[in-house]
Amino acid sequence: MERIIEEIREDLDRRIAVAADRLADRTLAEDPAYAALLGRTELRERIHRHLRQAVDGMVRESRGLPVDLSEARATGTLRAEQGLPLASLLRVRRHGGRLLWQTLTEAVAAHDRAALPRLLPGAAALWDVLEQMTDAASDAYRLAESPRAERDRELRASLLDALLDGTGEAAEAAARLGLPARGRFAVIVLAPPGLPEAGPDPVAPRVLWRNRADGETGLVELGHHPLESVRELLAPSGVRAGVSPVVAEAADLARARRLAALALRASPASTGPLTVLLDERLPAALVAGQPELAGRLRQVVLGPVLALPPEDRRVLLTTLGTWLTCQGSTSYAAQRLYCHRNTVSNRLRRLEQLTGRSLSDPAHVVELALAHAAVVRHASTEQVASRPKPQERPFGPKGPTG
Template identity: 75%
Template structure:
């Protein structure tokens, strides 16, 4: 068989050139991916080289030599870098393998029809060669694709960092990430150690499910200090971010809506601030900054927050631990219940008069009246400052009891101070 192939080498070379033309036309008709990446001339030359590799591999295998796989690996890596789908590449290789066998048979028949039976044992050898070449090409393709995807992830991560950190102009990174120059955006920051879980964060810059038109587009950035989501809201309300983050089961802070990619760095800072207002205990919580502005104001000024704690609640903080806990918990519950002593009593599992007595004691200690709106503001901000001082358990009140049920009909909101 080696001698026959040597004798028909020149004719086989011409036939392979014609076969490459036919296969190129067929491939372009069946698979437009090739046309977009290589064009007809480039595809024809690539196919011609692949067919020659197959014939040369057959010749080497018939002589007992190993098949040269370097060119097949180079082809796989090259087309992976260019973004050609592996399925398209393998489909063309299958067509090429069949056409090599057909062309070889035609060349042998033209040279010496009586030699055709001697060609049959070479079929198994040729299929083995084609399998080796295809495996080498596929392995090289996958390695190159993995490297390319890693580079693309790093590039997207750098673009997101530039937007979220405010490093330089935002127009270029936003355009590369497919973000409009004007729209509705928000940033969400998850607490460090949050678990992704089903539907959770993916690759940096991962837009999520492109087929889910009912959800905002999300670009995730995962770093050692936590996970950040850049949300392109479009027509969706800001509240949709809470629904999006809910399945993650994490503490998160969400910025207000901004309209330009250039404002995303500021949005991220506000999201971090919103996260600081989310309770560290009590389970998952998504804190929208605009719903927690008083607490965010306290969190943004650590020095003033400390002063506020001391000036407004200093006498309470100086009490024994149990007394301090009871008064601070009662104040927090009363504020949560919007000034309803009855509702606060239900939550605290005690009598309404007990709540009133505790609040009157707090008024005496602080010199603030819960009937005075200005004093209530001071107490609410000071209480928020105490809650946010998580690193000092001596001043952190115990968690409040869960609601005991709905407020009875006729309950009014009033100061616990009795009328004069």
């Protein structure tokens, strides 16, 4: 094999130079990643060097010498640091291997067609050398990519924090995350345990997730999607979530995050929709945002009702809540409560007597509605707090034998 290579060396070098030109042009035309990274001169030189080293490696292997893989490792490291996708690197090397074998057979045939059978044993040697070089480049790429990927994750997290906490220049952080400074954005705040792993949905709005000690948060770039699409996006996961209103400026995302957290707090833990849009729960959100005032509101407005025996208290509060849900219709409330409308009227009159508020006075109805929301939230919070917490397992989710 070495003898054949030496006999055609001058012509082979010329043909390899032509092959490098062809592969460089093909790569720049077909691979945007390479086109954005390298100019034609540099790419052509790299390809030319790779093809010549493959031939030299084949000769070395025929002598029983190890293949020099230092250049392949250096290339793999460099491309990882430059951010070129590994698939692009491997694709060029695969094309280069095929082109090199074609070039080698053409050079041998031009020199002495009768010598072609002597070239066949070299095929296995060439592909072995190419495989060694590709493996060396891939291993070096992955080794260099790990710290780079970690740095990219840390940078992405810090940029998201700057937007969601309002601690940095919003327009610059948005641009570095590939977001417009103006658009249609919303924020999602999830209840524990957060969102299970899932692949991106190509037809759903883009969401950038940030998982921190205080919970998991998603920055949603809505684009043309309605806000309701966030509910559809989260529905399969079965996780509780609060969603902010739409904001138009990246600078408003910190405020949107606070409103999303408030929407989650306004969501009852045991009933109601899993995904709560803030604008659907404004009274409850108002109560959740002012817990001290909410406690005072419960006592001042509904204190006499809360002092009743448990069953009486439950009946009056349920009737008030149903009446409010039915937009003040006694008839509809009676249908929902499976009782006569006169029964509902009698309960409501008793509630008016106990609270000193009239259900015909709009101002009093607002007080009663907010106080009722405060009672519901307080009961929900106590219910969650009273649930037994699962015992911690020091050896992982399956215990010491898992």
